[in-house]
Amino acid sequence: xxxxxxxxxxxxxxxxxxxxxxxxxxxxxxxxxxxxxxxxxxxxxxxxxxxxxxxxxxxxxxxxxxxxxxxxxxxxxxxxxxxxxxxxxxxxxxxxxxxxxxxxxxxxxxxxxxxxxxxxxxxxxxxxxxxxxxxxxxxxxxxxxxxxxxxxxxxxxxxxxxxxxxxxxxxxxxxxxxxxxxxxxxxxxxxxxxxxxxxxxxxxxxxxxxxxxxxxxxxxxxxxxxxxxxxxxxxxxxxxxxxxxxxxxxxxxxxxxxxxxxxxxxxxxxxxxxxxxxxxxxxxxxxxxxxxxxxxxxxxxxxxxxxxxxxxxxxxxxxxxxxxxxxxxxxxxxxxxxxxxxxxxxxxxxxxxxxxxxxxxxxxxxxxxxxxxxxxxxxxxxxxxxxxxxxxxxxxxxxxxxxxxxxxxxxxxxxxxxxxxxxxxxxxxxxxxxxxxxxxxxxxxxxxxxxxxxxxxxxxxxxxxxxxxxxxxxxxxxxxxxxxxxxxxxxxxxxxxxxxxxxxxxxxxxxxxxxxxxxxxxxxxxxxxxxxxxxxxxxxxxxxxxxxxxxxxxxxxxxxxxxxxxxxxxxxxxxxxxxxxxxxxxxxxxxxxxxxxxxxxxxxxx
Numbered sequence: 070x071x072x073x074x075x076x077x078x079x080x081x082x083x084x085x086x087x088x089x090x091x092x093x094x095x096x097x098x099x100x101x102x103x104x105x106x107x108x109x110x111x112x113x114x115x116x117x118x119x120x121x122x123x124x125x126x127x128x129x130x131x132x133x134x135x136x137x138x139x140x141x142x143x144x145x146x147x148x149x150x151x152x153x154x155x156x157x158x159x160x161x162x163x164x165x166x167x168x169x170x171x172x173x174x175x176x177x178x179x180x181x182x183x184x185x186x187x188x189x190x191x192x193x194x195x196x197x198x199x200x201x202x203x204x205x206x207x208x209x210x211x212x213x214x215x216x217x218x219x220x221x222x223x224x225x226x227x228x229x230x231x232x233x234x235x236x237x238x239x240x241x242x243x244x245x246x247x248x249x250x251x252x253x254x255x256x257x258x259x260x261x262x263x264x265x266x267x268x269x270x271x272x273x274x275x276x277x278x279x280x281x282x283x284x285x286x287x288x289x290x291x292x293x294x295x296x297x298x299x300x301x302x303x304x305x306x307x308x309x310x311x312x313x314x315x316x317x318x319x320x321x322x323x324x325x326x327x328x329x330x331x332x333x334x335x336x337x338x339x340x341x342x343x344x345x346x347x348x349x350x351x352x353x354x355x356x357x358x359x360x361x362x363x364x365x366x367x368x369x370x371x372x373x374x375x376x377x378x379x380x381x382x383x384x385x386x387x388x389x390x391x392x393x394x395x396x397x398x399x400x401x402x403x404x405x406x407x408x409x410x411x412x413x414x415x416x417x418x419x420x421x422x423x424x425x426x427x428x429x430x431x432x433x434x435x436x437x438x439x440x441x442x443x444x445x446x447x448x449x450x451x452x453x454x455x456x457x458x459x460x461x462x463x464x465x466x467x468x469x470x471x472x473x474x475x476x477x478x479x480x481x482x483x484x485x486x487x488x489x490x491x492x493x494x495x496x497x498x499x500x501x502x503x504x505x506x507x508x509x510x511x512x513x514x515x516x517x518x519x520x521x522x523x524x525x526x527x528x529x530x531x532x533x534x535x536x537x538x539x540x541x542x543x544x545x546x547x548x549x550x551x552x553x554x555x556x557x558x559x560x561x562x563x564x565x566x567x568x569x570x571x572x573x574x575x576x577x578x579x580x581x582x583x584x585x586x587x588x589x590x591x592x593x594x595x596x597x598x599x600x601x602x603x604x605x606x607x608x609x610x611x612x613x614x615x616x617x618x619x620x621x622x623x624x625x626x627x628x629x630x631x632x633x634x635x636x637x638x639x640x641x642x643x644x645x646x647x648x649x650x651x652x653x654x655x656x657x658x659x660x661x662x663x664x665x666x667x668x669x670x671x672x673x674x675x
Contacts, residue, residue, distance in 0.1 A: 106467035108484040111436055115469060115482065118432045125425045128418060135415040142408040150398050157398070161391045165204075168384040172200040175377045201347040203385055208341050210392055215334045222327040229323055233316040240309035246302050261296060261303050266442050268293040273496070297438060301430035308426055437485040439492045443499050445477045449537055450502035450552055451495075458498070466491045507553040509560055513567055515545040521566065532562050570603065571618040573625060577632055579610040584669045585631055588660070592631075600624040648672060 103112045176197065268289055275286040443451065452459050452472055459470050468483030468491045481491045513521065522529050522542055529540050536559035538551030549559045577585060585607050586593055593605045600623040602616030612628055614621050643651065652659050652672050659670050 103469060104463045104467050106464055107469070108467060108487065111482075111484050114432050114436050118429060118436070121425050121429055121432075125422065125429070128422045128425065132415065132418045132422060135411060135418055139408070139411045139415055142411055154395060154398055157391050157395050161388055161395075164384050164388045164391065165207075168203075168381055168388070169200070171377055171381045171384065172197070175374055175381070197347060201344045205341060205344045205348075207385075207388055207392065208337055208344065211395075212334070212337055212341070214396070215330060215337060219327065219330045219334055222323055222330060226320070226323045226327060229316065229320045233313065233320055236309060236313045236316055240306065240313050243302065243306040243309050247299060247306050257303075257307060261300065262440060265293055265296050265440055268296070269441055297440075298434055300438075301432070301434035304433070305427065305430040308423075308430075312423075436482050437488050438480060438482040439488050441479050441481075441492060441495060442477050443479060444503070445474055446539070446550060447499055447502045447506070448472070448474045449533075449539055449555070450505075451479075451498060454534070454537055462491060462494060466494070470495075502552065505552045506550070507556040508548065508550045509556050510549070511547045511560065511563055511567075512545055513547065514570075514572060516572070517567070517570055518542070518544060520570070521547075521563075532559055535559075536562060569617050570615055571621045572613075572615050573621050574614075575612045575625060575628065577607070577610055577612050577628070581632060582607055582610075583671075585612070585628065587669070588656075588663070596624055596627055600627065 103115050107115075272286060272289045272293065275289060450458075452474075453461075459472060462468075463470050466483070466487050468481050468487045470491065471480040471482075472478075473480075479495060481488050481495070483491070520528075523531070529542060532538075533540050536551070536555045538549050538555035538559040540559055540563075541548045541550075547563060549556050549563075551559070584592075587595070593607065596602075597605055600616070601620045602614055602624045604613075604615045605624065606613040614624050614628075616624070650658075653661075659672060662668075663670055
C-alpha cells in the first residue's frame, strides 16, 4: 500500500531504525483495522484490499519458491544436458572427420597400388559405397530426435506467440483507458504521484491567492481527482507491459533455439542427400590390363587396407557409442512428471496472482484517496505521542491516514467527503505546527555524552517521548526542535539532567589522600551521604565531585575544611609485641580511637 507503515492502535510492520529511535513510527494500514466511523462500503473495500494484499504476499512467496523448484527440475538440468550434448556433438564431428580421412587414405592406397583387370570395377569405388552406407546409417539415427524437437519448438512458439498477442491487446486496451491521464505521453505510477503532488501545490497556491478565480481551483481539483482515480489503471498498464516484456523474451528464446535446430536439421538433410547420391551405381570403367606384378601389389594393398578398415571400424563403434550417449541424454532431459506438475502449479499461481493484482488495482480506483506532502521535521506534531493525533483524526472523520515519514507523504483514504475534510484538517494542523515551530541548542560537558544518550539511545528516546520534541545529540551539543511547548519541556528535562551532574575539581596535597578518603573509603562515603552528591573521586592530588550544583558546593566546602584543618601529626614508636593490642581485634581499637578523635591513625603501615 505504498511503503512501510504501522497501524494506529494495532501492531506495526516496519519503519526505519532512526524513526523508531525518535519515538515516531510511521502510521497507517498494517495489521489491519479501520475506524468504526468509516463509511461501511469503503470500509468493506479496504478490508478486502488488506486481505488480498496479505494473500498476494503469500502467493508471491509461493511463486518464488515454485520458480526456484522449476529451475532446479527443468532449467538447470536442461542447461547441463545442453552443455554435455555440445561436448558429444564436437566428439562426433571429430570422429566423423577422422573416419572420412581414413576412407580417403584407403581410396588413395587402392587407387595407387591396385590396378584393375579388364572389366573389373575400381576397388576405391566399392570403398566409397561402404563409407556412404555407414555415414547414412549414423545420420539417419540423428534425424528423428531433431525433427521431434523442431516440432515441439514450433508448437511452443505458436502458443507463446498467441499468449504474447493477447497480452499486447490487454496492454493496449489498458493504455487506452489511461489515455485521459497520459495525454500522449506515458509515465509511471511514481511520476503520477509527483504530478498529483504538483497539483496539490497549485491548489494550495490558488487557495491562498485572493486574485485567483475559484474556477481555476475547481479545474485543478478536477484534474487531481481524475489522476487519483487513474492510479489503479496506470498500475495495471505497467504490470501488463512487464508481462509483455517477459513473454517477448521467452518468445525470442524459443525462436533462437528453433533456428538452431532448424539449421542442424537442414544440414543433416543435405548430408543425407549427399551420401545417398554417392550410393548410385557408377558408370562402368573401360577394360584395363594388369601387369605381371598386379598380384603382389594387390596383396600389399590388401594388408594395408585391412589395417585402415580396422581403424575405421573402431571409429564407427566410437561414433555409435557417442550417439547412444546423446540418446540417453535426450531421454534424461525430457521433463519428468514432477517437472510437469511444478510447471502447472507455477502457471496456476501466476494466474491467481494476476487476478489478485487486477482486483487490487480495481479497488484502488474505487476508494477515494488523497496524497499530501509535508516537511518531515513536523512529523512529531503531525502524528502526536504514540500516534494519538492521527488515531483521533481517523476515528473522528472515518478515514484511514497513512503517514510515511521517510518520504514526507500522508495518504488519506475513505469516502470522498470525509477525505476532503481530513485533508483540510491535516493542512491546518501542518500550518499551525509550522507557525508554532521552535528550536533550541544546549551545550554540555562531552564526558556526559554516553550517559546523556543512554544504552541504545534509551535516555534520549525517553526525553522525546515525554516532551514530544525531536532531540539530536552531537559530541557536546544538543539540538531540540518541535513546538514551542515541546521544546521548552525538553529543555527543562535536559537542564535537570545536566544540573544533577554538575562537575567540579579541586587540588589537594597528595600526602592528604589517605586522610581525605578515610579507611576503606569511609570518609568519602560519609561526605556523599551528608551532601547527596552523585560521586567523589580522589586521586593524583585532585578531588573530583559530581552531583547537583548545591550539593557539590556543600561537599567542596567540607573538603576545603578538611584540607585546611589537617595537621601533619606525629609518629610514636611502639614495641612490636604491642601492635596487636593497639590495633585491636579486626582493627576495632584503632577505629574507635579515630571516631573519638577525628584523626587518621596508621599502625605499622596498616
